[in-house]
Amino acid sequence: MSNVLNEVLLANREYANSFDKGDLPMPPGRRFAILTCMDARLDPAKYAGLSEGDAHVIRNAGGRASDDAIRSLVISYKLLGTREWFVIHHTDCGMETFTNEIMGDLLSSSLKTASVDADGWHDSCEGPGCTDGKYINWLTIKDQAQSVTEDVMRIRNSPLVPSDIPIYGYIYDVKDGKLIEVPEATAAGRA
Amino acid sequence: MSNVLNEVLLANREYANSFDKGDLPMPPGRRFAILTCMDARLDPAKYAGLSEGDAHVIRNAGGRASDDAIRSLVISYKLLGTREWFVIHHTDCGMETFTNEIMGDLLSSSLKTASVDADGWHDSCEGPGCTDGKYINWLTIKDQAQSVTEDVMRIRNSPLVPSDIPIYGYIYDVKDGKLIEVPEATAAGRA
Structure with missing residues (x-):
């Protein structure tokens, strides 16, 4: 098990041990x-x-x-x-440290089915998880x-x-x- | 000033008064x-x-x-x-308590420029804030x-x-x- 996962589960056990908020409304x-x-x-x-x-x-x-x-x-x-x-x-x-263009460059190393051009980032895959060919605005x-x-x-x-x-x-x-x-x-x- | 806003700002003042995390990296x-x-x-x-x-x-x-x-x-x-x-x-x-259809009904009372039909929710406005005629999946x-x-x-x-x-x-x-x-x-x- 990863250290992070182990630490999170240990911290959670501690939280749950003294938990007294079980009756809160939604x-x-x-x-x-x-x-x-x-x-x-x-x-x-x-x-x-x-x-x-x-x-x-x-x-x-x-x-x-x-x-x-x-x-x-x-x-x-x-x-x-x-x-x-x-x-x-x-x-x-x-979000102040990069632009849509920089993000495109960073992602080009881990592309599966996508491309970058002057308009930004395009994802050309199909099926679950795909963004349907949409341009992704990273909202910088x-x-x-x-x-x-x-x-x-x-x-x-x-x-x-x-x-x-x-x-x-x-x-x-x-x-x-x-x-x-x-x-x-x-x-x-x-x- | 609203009570909520007042309470949030008071709580923030208290937090800031004993704040010692100013040097954390991004x-x-x-x-x-x-x-x-x-x-x-x-x-x-x-x-x-x-x-x-x-x-x-x-x-x-x-x-x-x-x-x-x-x-x-x-x-x-x-x-x-x-x-x-x-x-x-x-x-x-x-998110377990409603469906796309129920959300459409709830919103129909506060519509500005949108409509609901058998396919779900449609927003037919134009300009900032609009969802460009897209069907909204509420991800229930x-x-x-x-x-x-x-x-x-x-x-x-x-x-x-x-x-x-x-x-x-x-x-x-x-x-x-x-x-x-x-x-x-x-x-x-x-x-």
Whole structure:
């Protein structure tokens, strides 16, 4: 067994041994959701003060408002009753360090059935796991305040998102653990 | 200011006051990533024993291997060096409680420019935030062990995913906090 797997299972056994949260209901008790980055340095439960049962946490590379993040937010609202949302990107994000072109080059070493040209990345395979010939946008970031604002606007403008839910835009600073508001984003996300 | 926003900012101030993780590097120190559900009852840092800086955490509704989750995993591997991945769904998941059809009905009350028919949900708007007339698959779940296995296979079969990375499949039990292996999934995810 790999060391990582072993360590995770040991840590889980310890967590389960003192587990006392078995009766929590499915809907988030504090009725909000956070969309943030997968970055290892971010612990949303710690930086935003969440206990088990409090809030939905959606995470991807960059904390971007992808179609899949919007799918999750809509489910969060419609089925599980969240009524406020946060979009939280962060300083020193890996998504600022590359472009769609660089990603294409990196992937060319592990290609199965795909190609890269001036338009970006194309996947030409068929069947499960394939992206149906679609261009893949890696959703890289040039400027954090701008990406937060863009993402709040993308959520606000989605035809699937109700207009009465406020969306707040913040940047988490990995150097000091602080959340800094992006006022343009919060303004764009007003209900 | 909303109570939730106020509470999050107060909790963040407290976190930042005793913050001592300002020097962590960007790549995950323990070189692994977890894909899991956004469910409020799940705290992956606690259930898998993660400290800030240890591992990437990707979360969406269901912990599904969507294209966006695969985008994040590929970035995690290629740019930030993770070398083992976990797919972790959980018991009593909200994604088991509805179907694409039910979601269509729920959304019909807050439609902007969309329609529902026998094929599912269609969005007929144009511009940012729109899904370009695409059918939206909400990625609901019928059986947890099956969904974990399907998702591990979807990642394994993606042309963007290197064949040398092991993928482990687990179910988190919200009643007792324990991770239970899905052996078929882990077998399918073998490097």
